[in-house]
Amino acid sequence: RRPMRRCRVLETLPLALAIAASPFPIIPAILLLFTERARATSAAFLLGWIVGIAFAVTCFTLVSEFIEVADHPPLWASAARLLLGIALLVLGARQWLTRRRREELPAWMRAIDSATPASAVRLALLLSVANPKILLLCAGAGLTIGSSGEAAGAIVAWIAVFTAVAALTVAVPVALYALLGSRVLGPLGAVRSWLQHNNATIMAVVILVIGAMLAIKGASALW
DSSP: HHHHHHHHHHHHHHHHHHHHHOHHHHHHHHHHGSSSHHHHHHHHHHHHHHHHHHHHHHHHHHHTSSSSSSHHHHHHHHHHHHHHHHHHHHHHHHHHHHHGGGOOHHHHTTTTOOOOHHHHHHHHHHHTTOOOOHHHHHHHHHHHHHHHHHOHHHHHHHHHHHHHHHHHHHHHHHHHHHGGGGGGGHHHHHHHHHHHHHHHHHHHHHHHHHHHHHHHHHHHHHO
C-alpha cells in the first residue's frame, strides 16, 4: 500500500511545477535584482515566498486530517480534486479571455523599484497566501498529501519537497545573482521583458493545463 500512497503524493509535483512556472513569483524576483538593495530584497522575497507556500500547503494538509478517511483514496479527496480542477479551469479561461486587457503592469510591479527587505517579504506573502490561483494549487497539493495516509515525518518531507520545487524558479535567479553579481543582469533582463509581456498568457495556459489534469483525475476516481 505504501507505493500507492507515494504515487498519490507524487501527483502533487505537477502542481508545484505549475507554481514554479507562474510569472507571479518569477517577475518580482528578477525585478528586485535591478533595485539598489538587490541582494537583501531578493533574498527577503525568496524567504517570504518559501514561507507563504509552505504555510498554505501545511494548512490544507492539516484540514484534511479533520476529515474522516474511510476509502483509499478517500472519496472526499477525489471530489475535492475535481472541484479544484473545475475552479482552475474557470480561472484559466477567464485569464485567457482577458489576457489582452492585462498588458499594463500591475501597481505592485511598478512599485518594486523602491522595495525594502520588509516590503519584499510582504509582497511574497501577498503573491502566495493571498493569491487565489496559487492558493488553489496549494490546496490541491495539501489535500492530496494529507489524505495519502503517510506518517507525519513523510508528510513533512513531502511538504518540504513541494515547497522546494515551487520555489525553484525564484531561488535560481537569486542564487545566480548572489554568486555572479551584475553579470547575470543582462540575460535576466531579457527574461524579465519576455515574462512581463506574456505573463497573462503564460498563467492562463498553466492554470488550464493543471485544472484539466485535476478535473480528469478527480472525475476518473469518482466514476
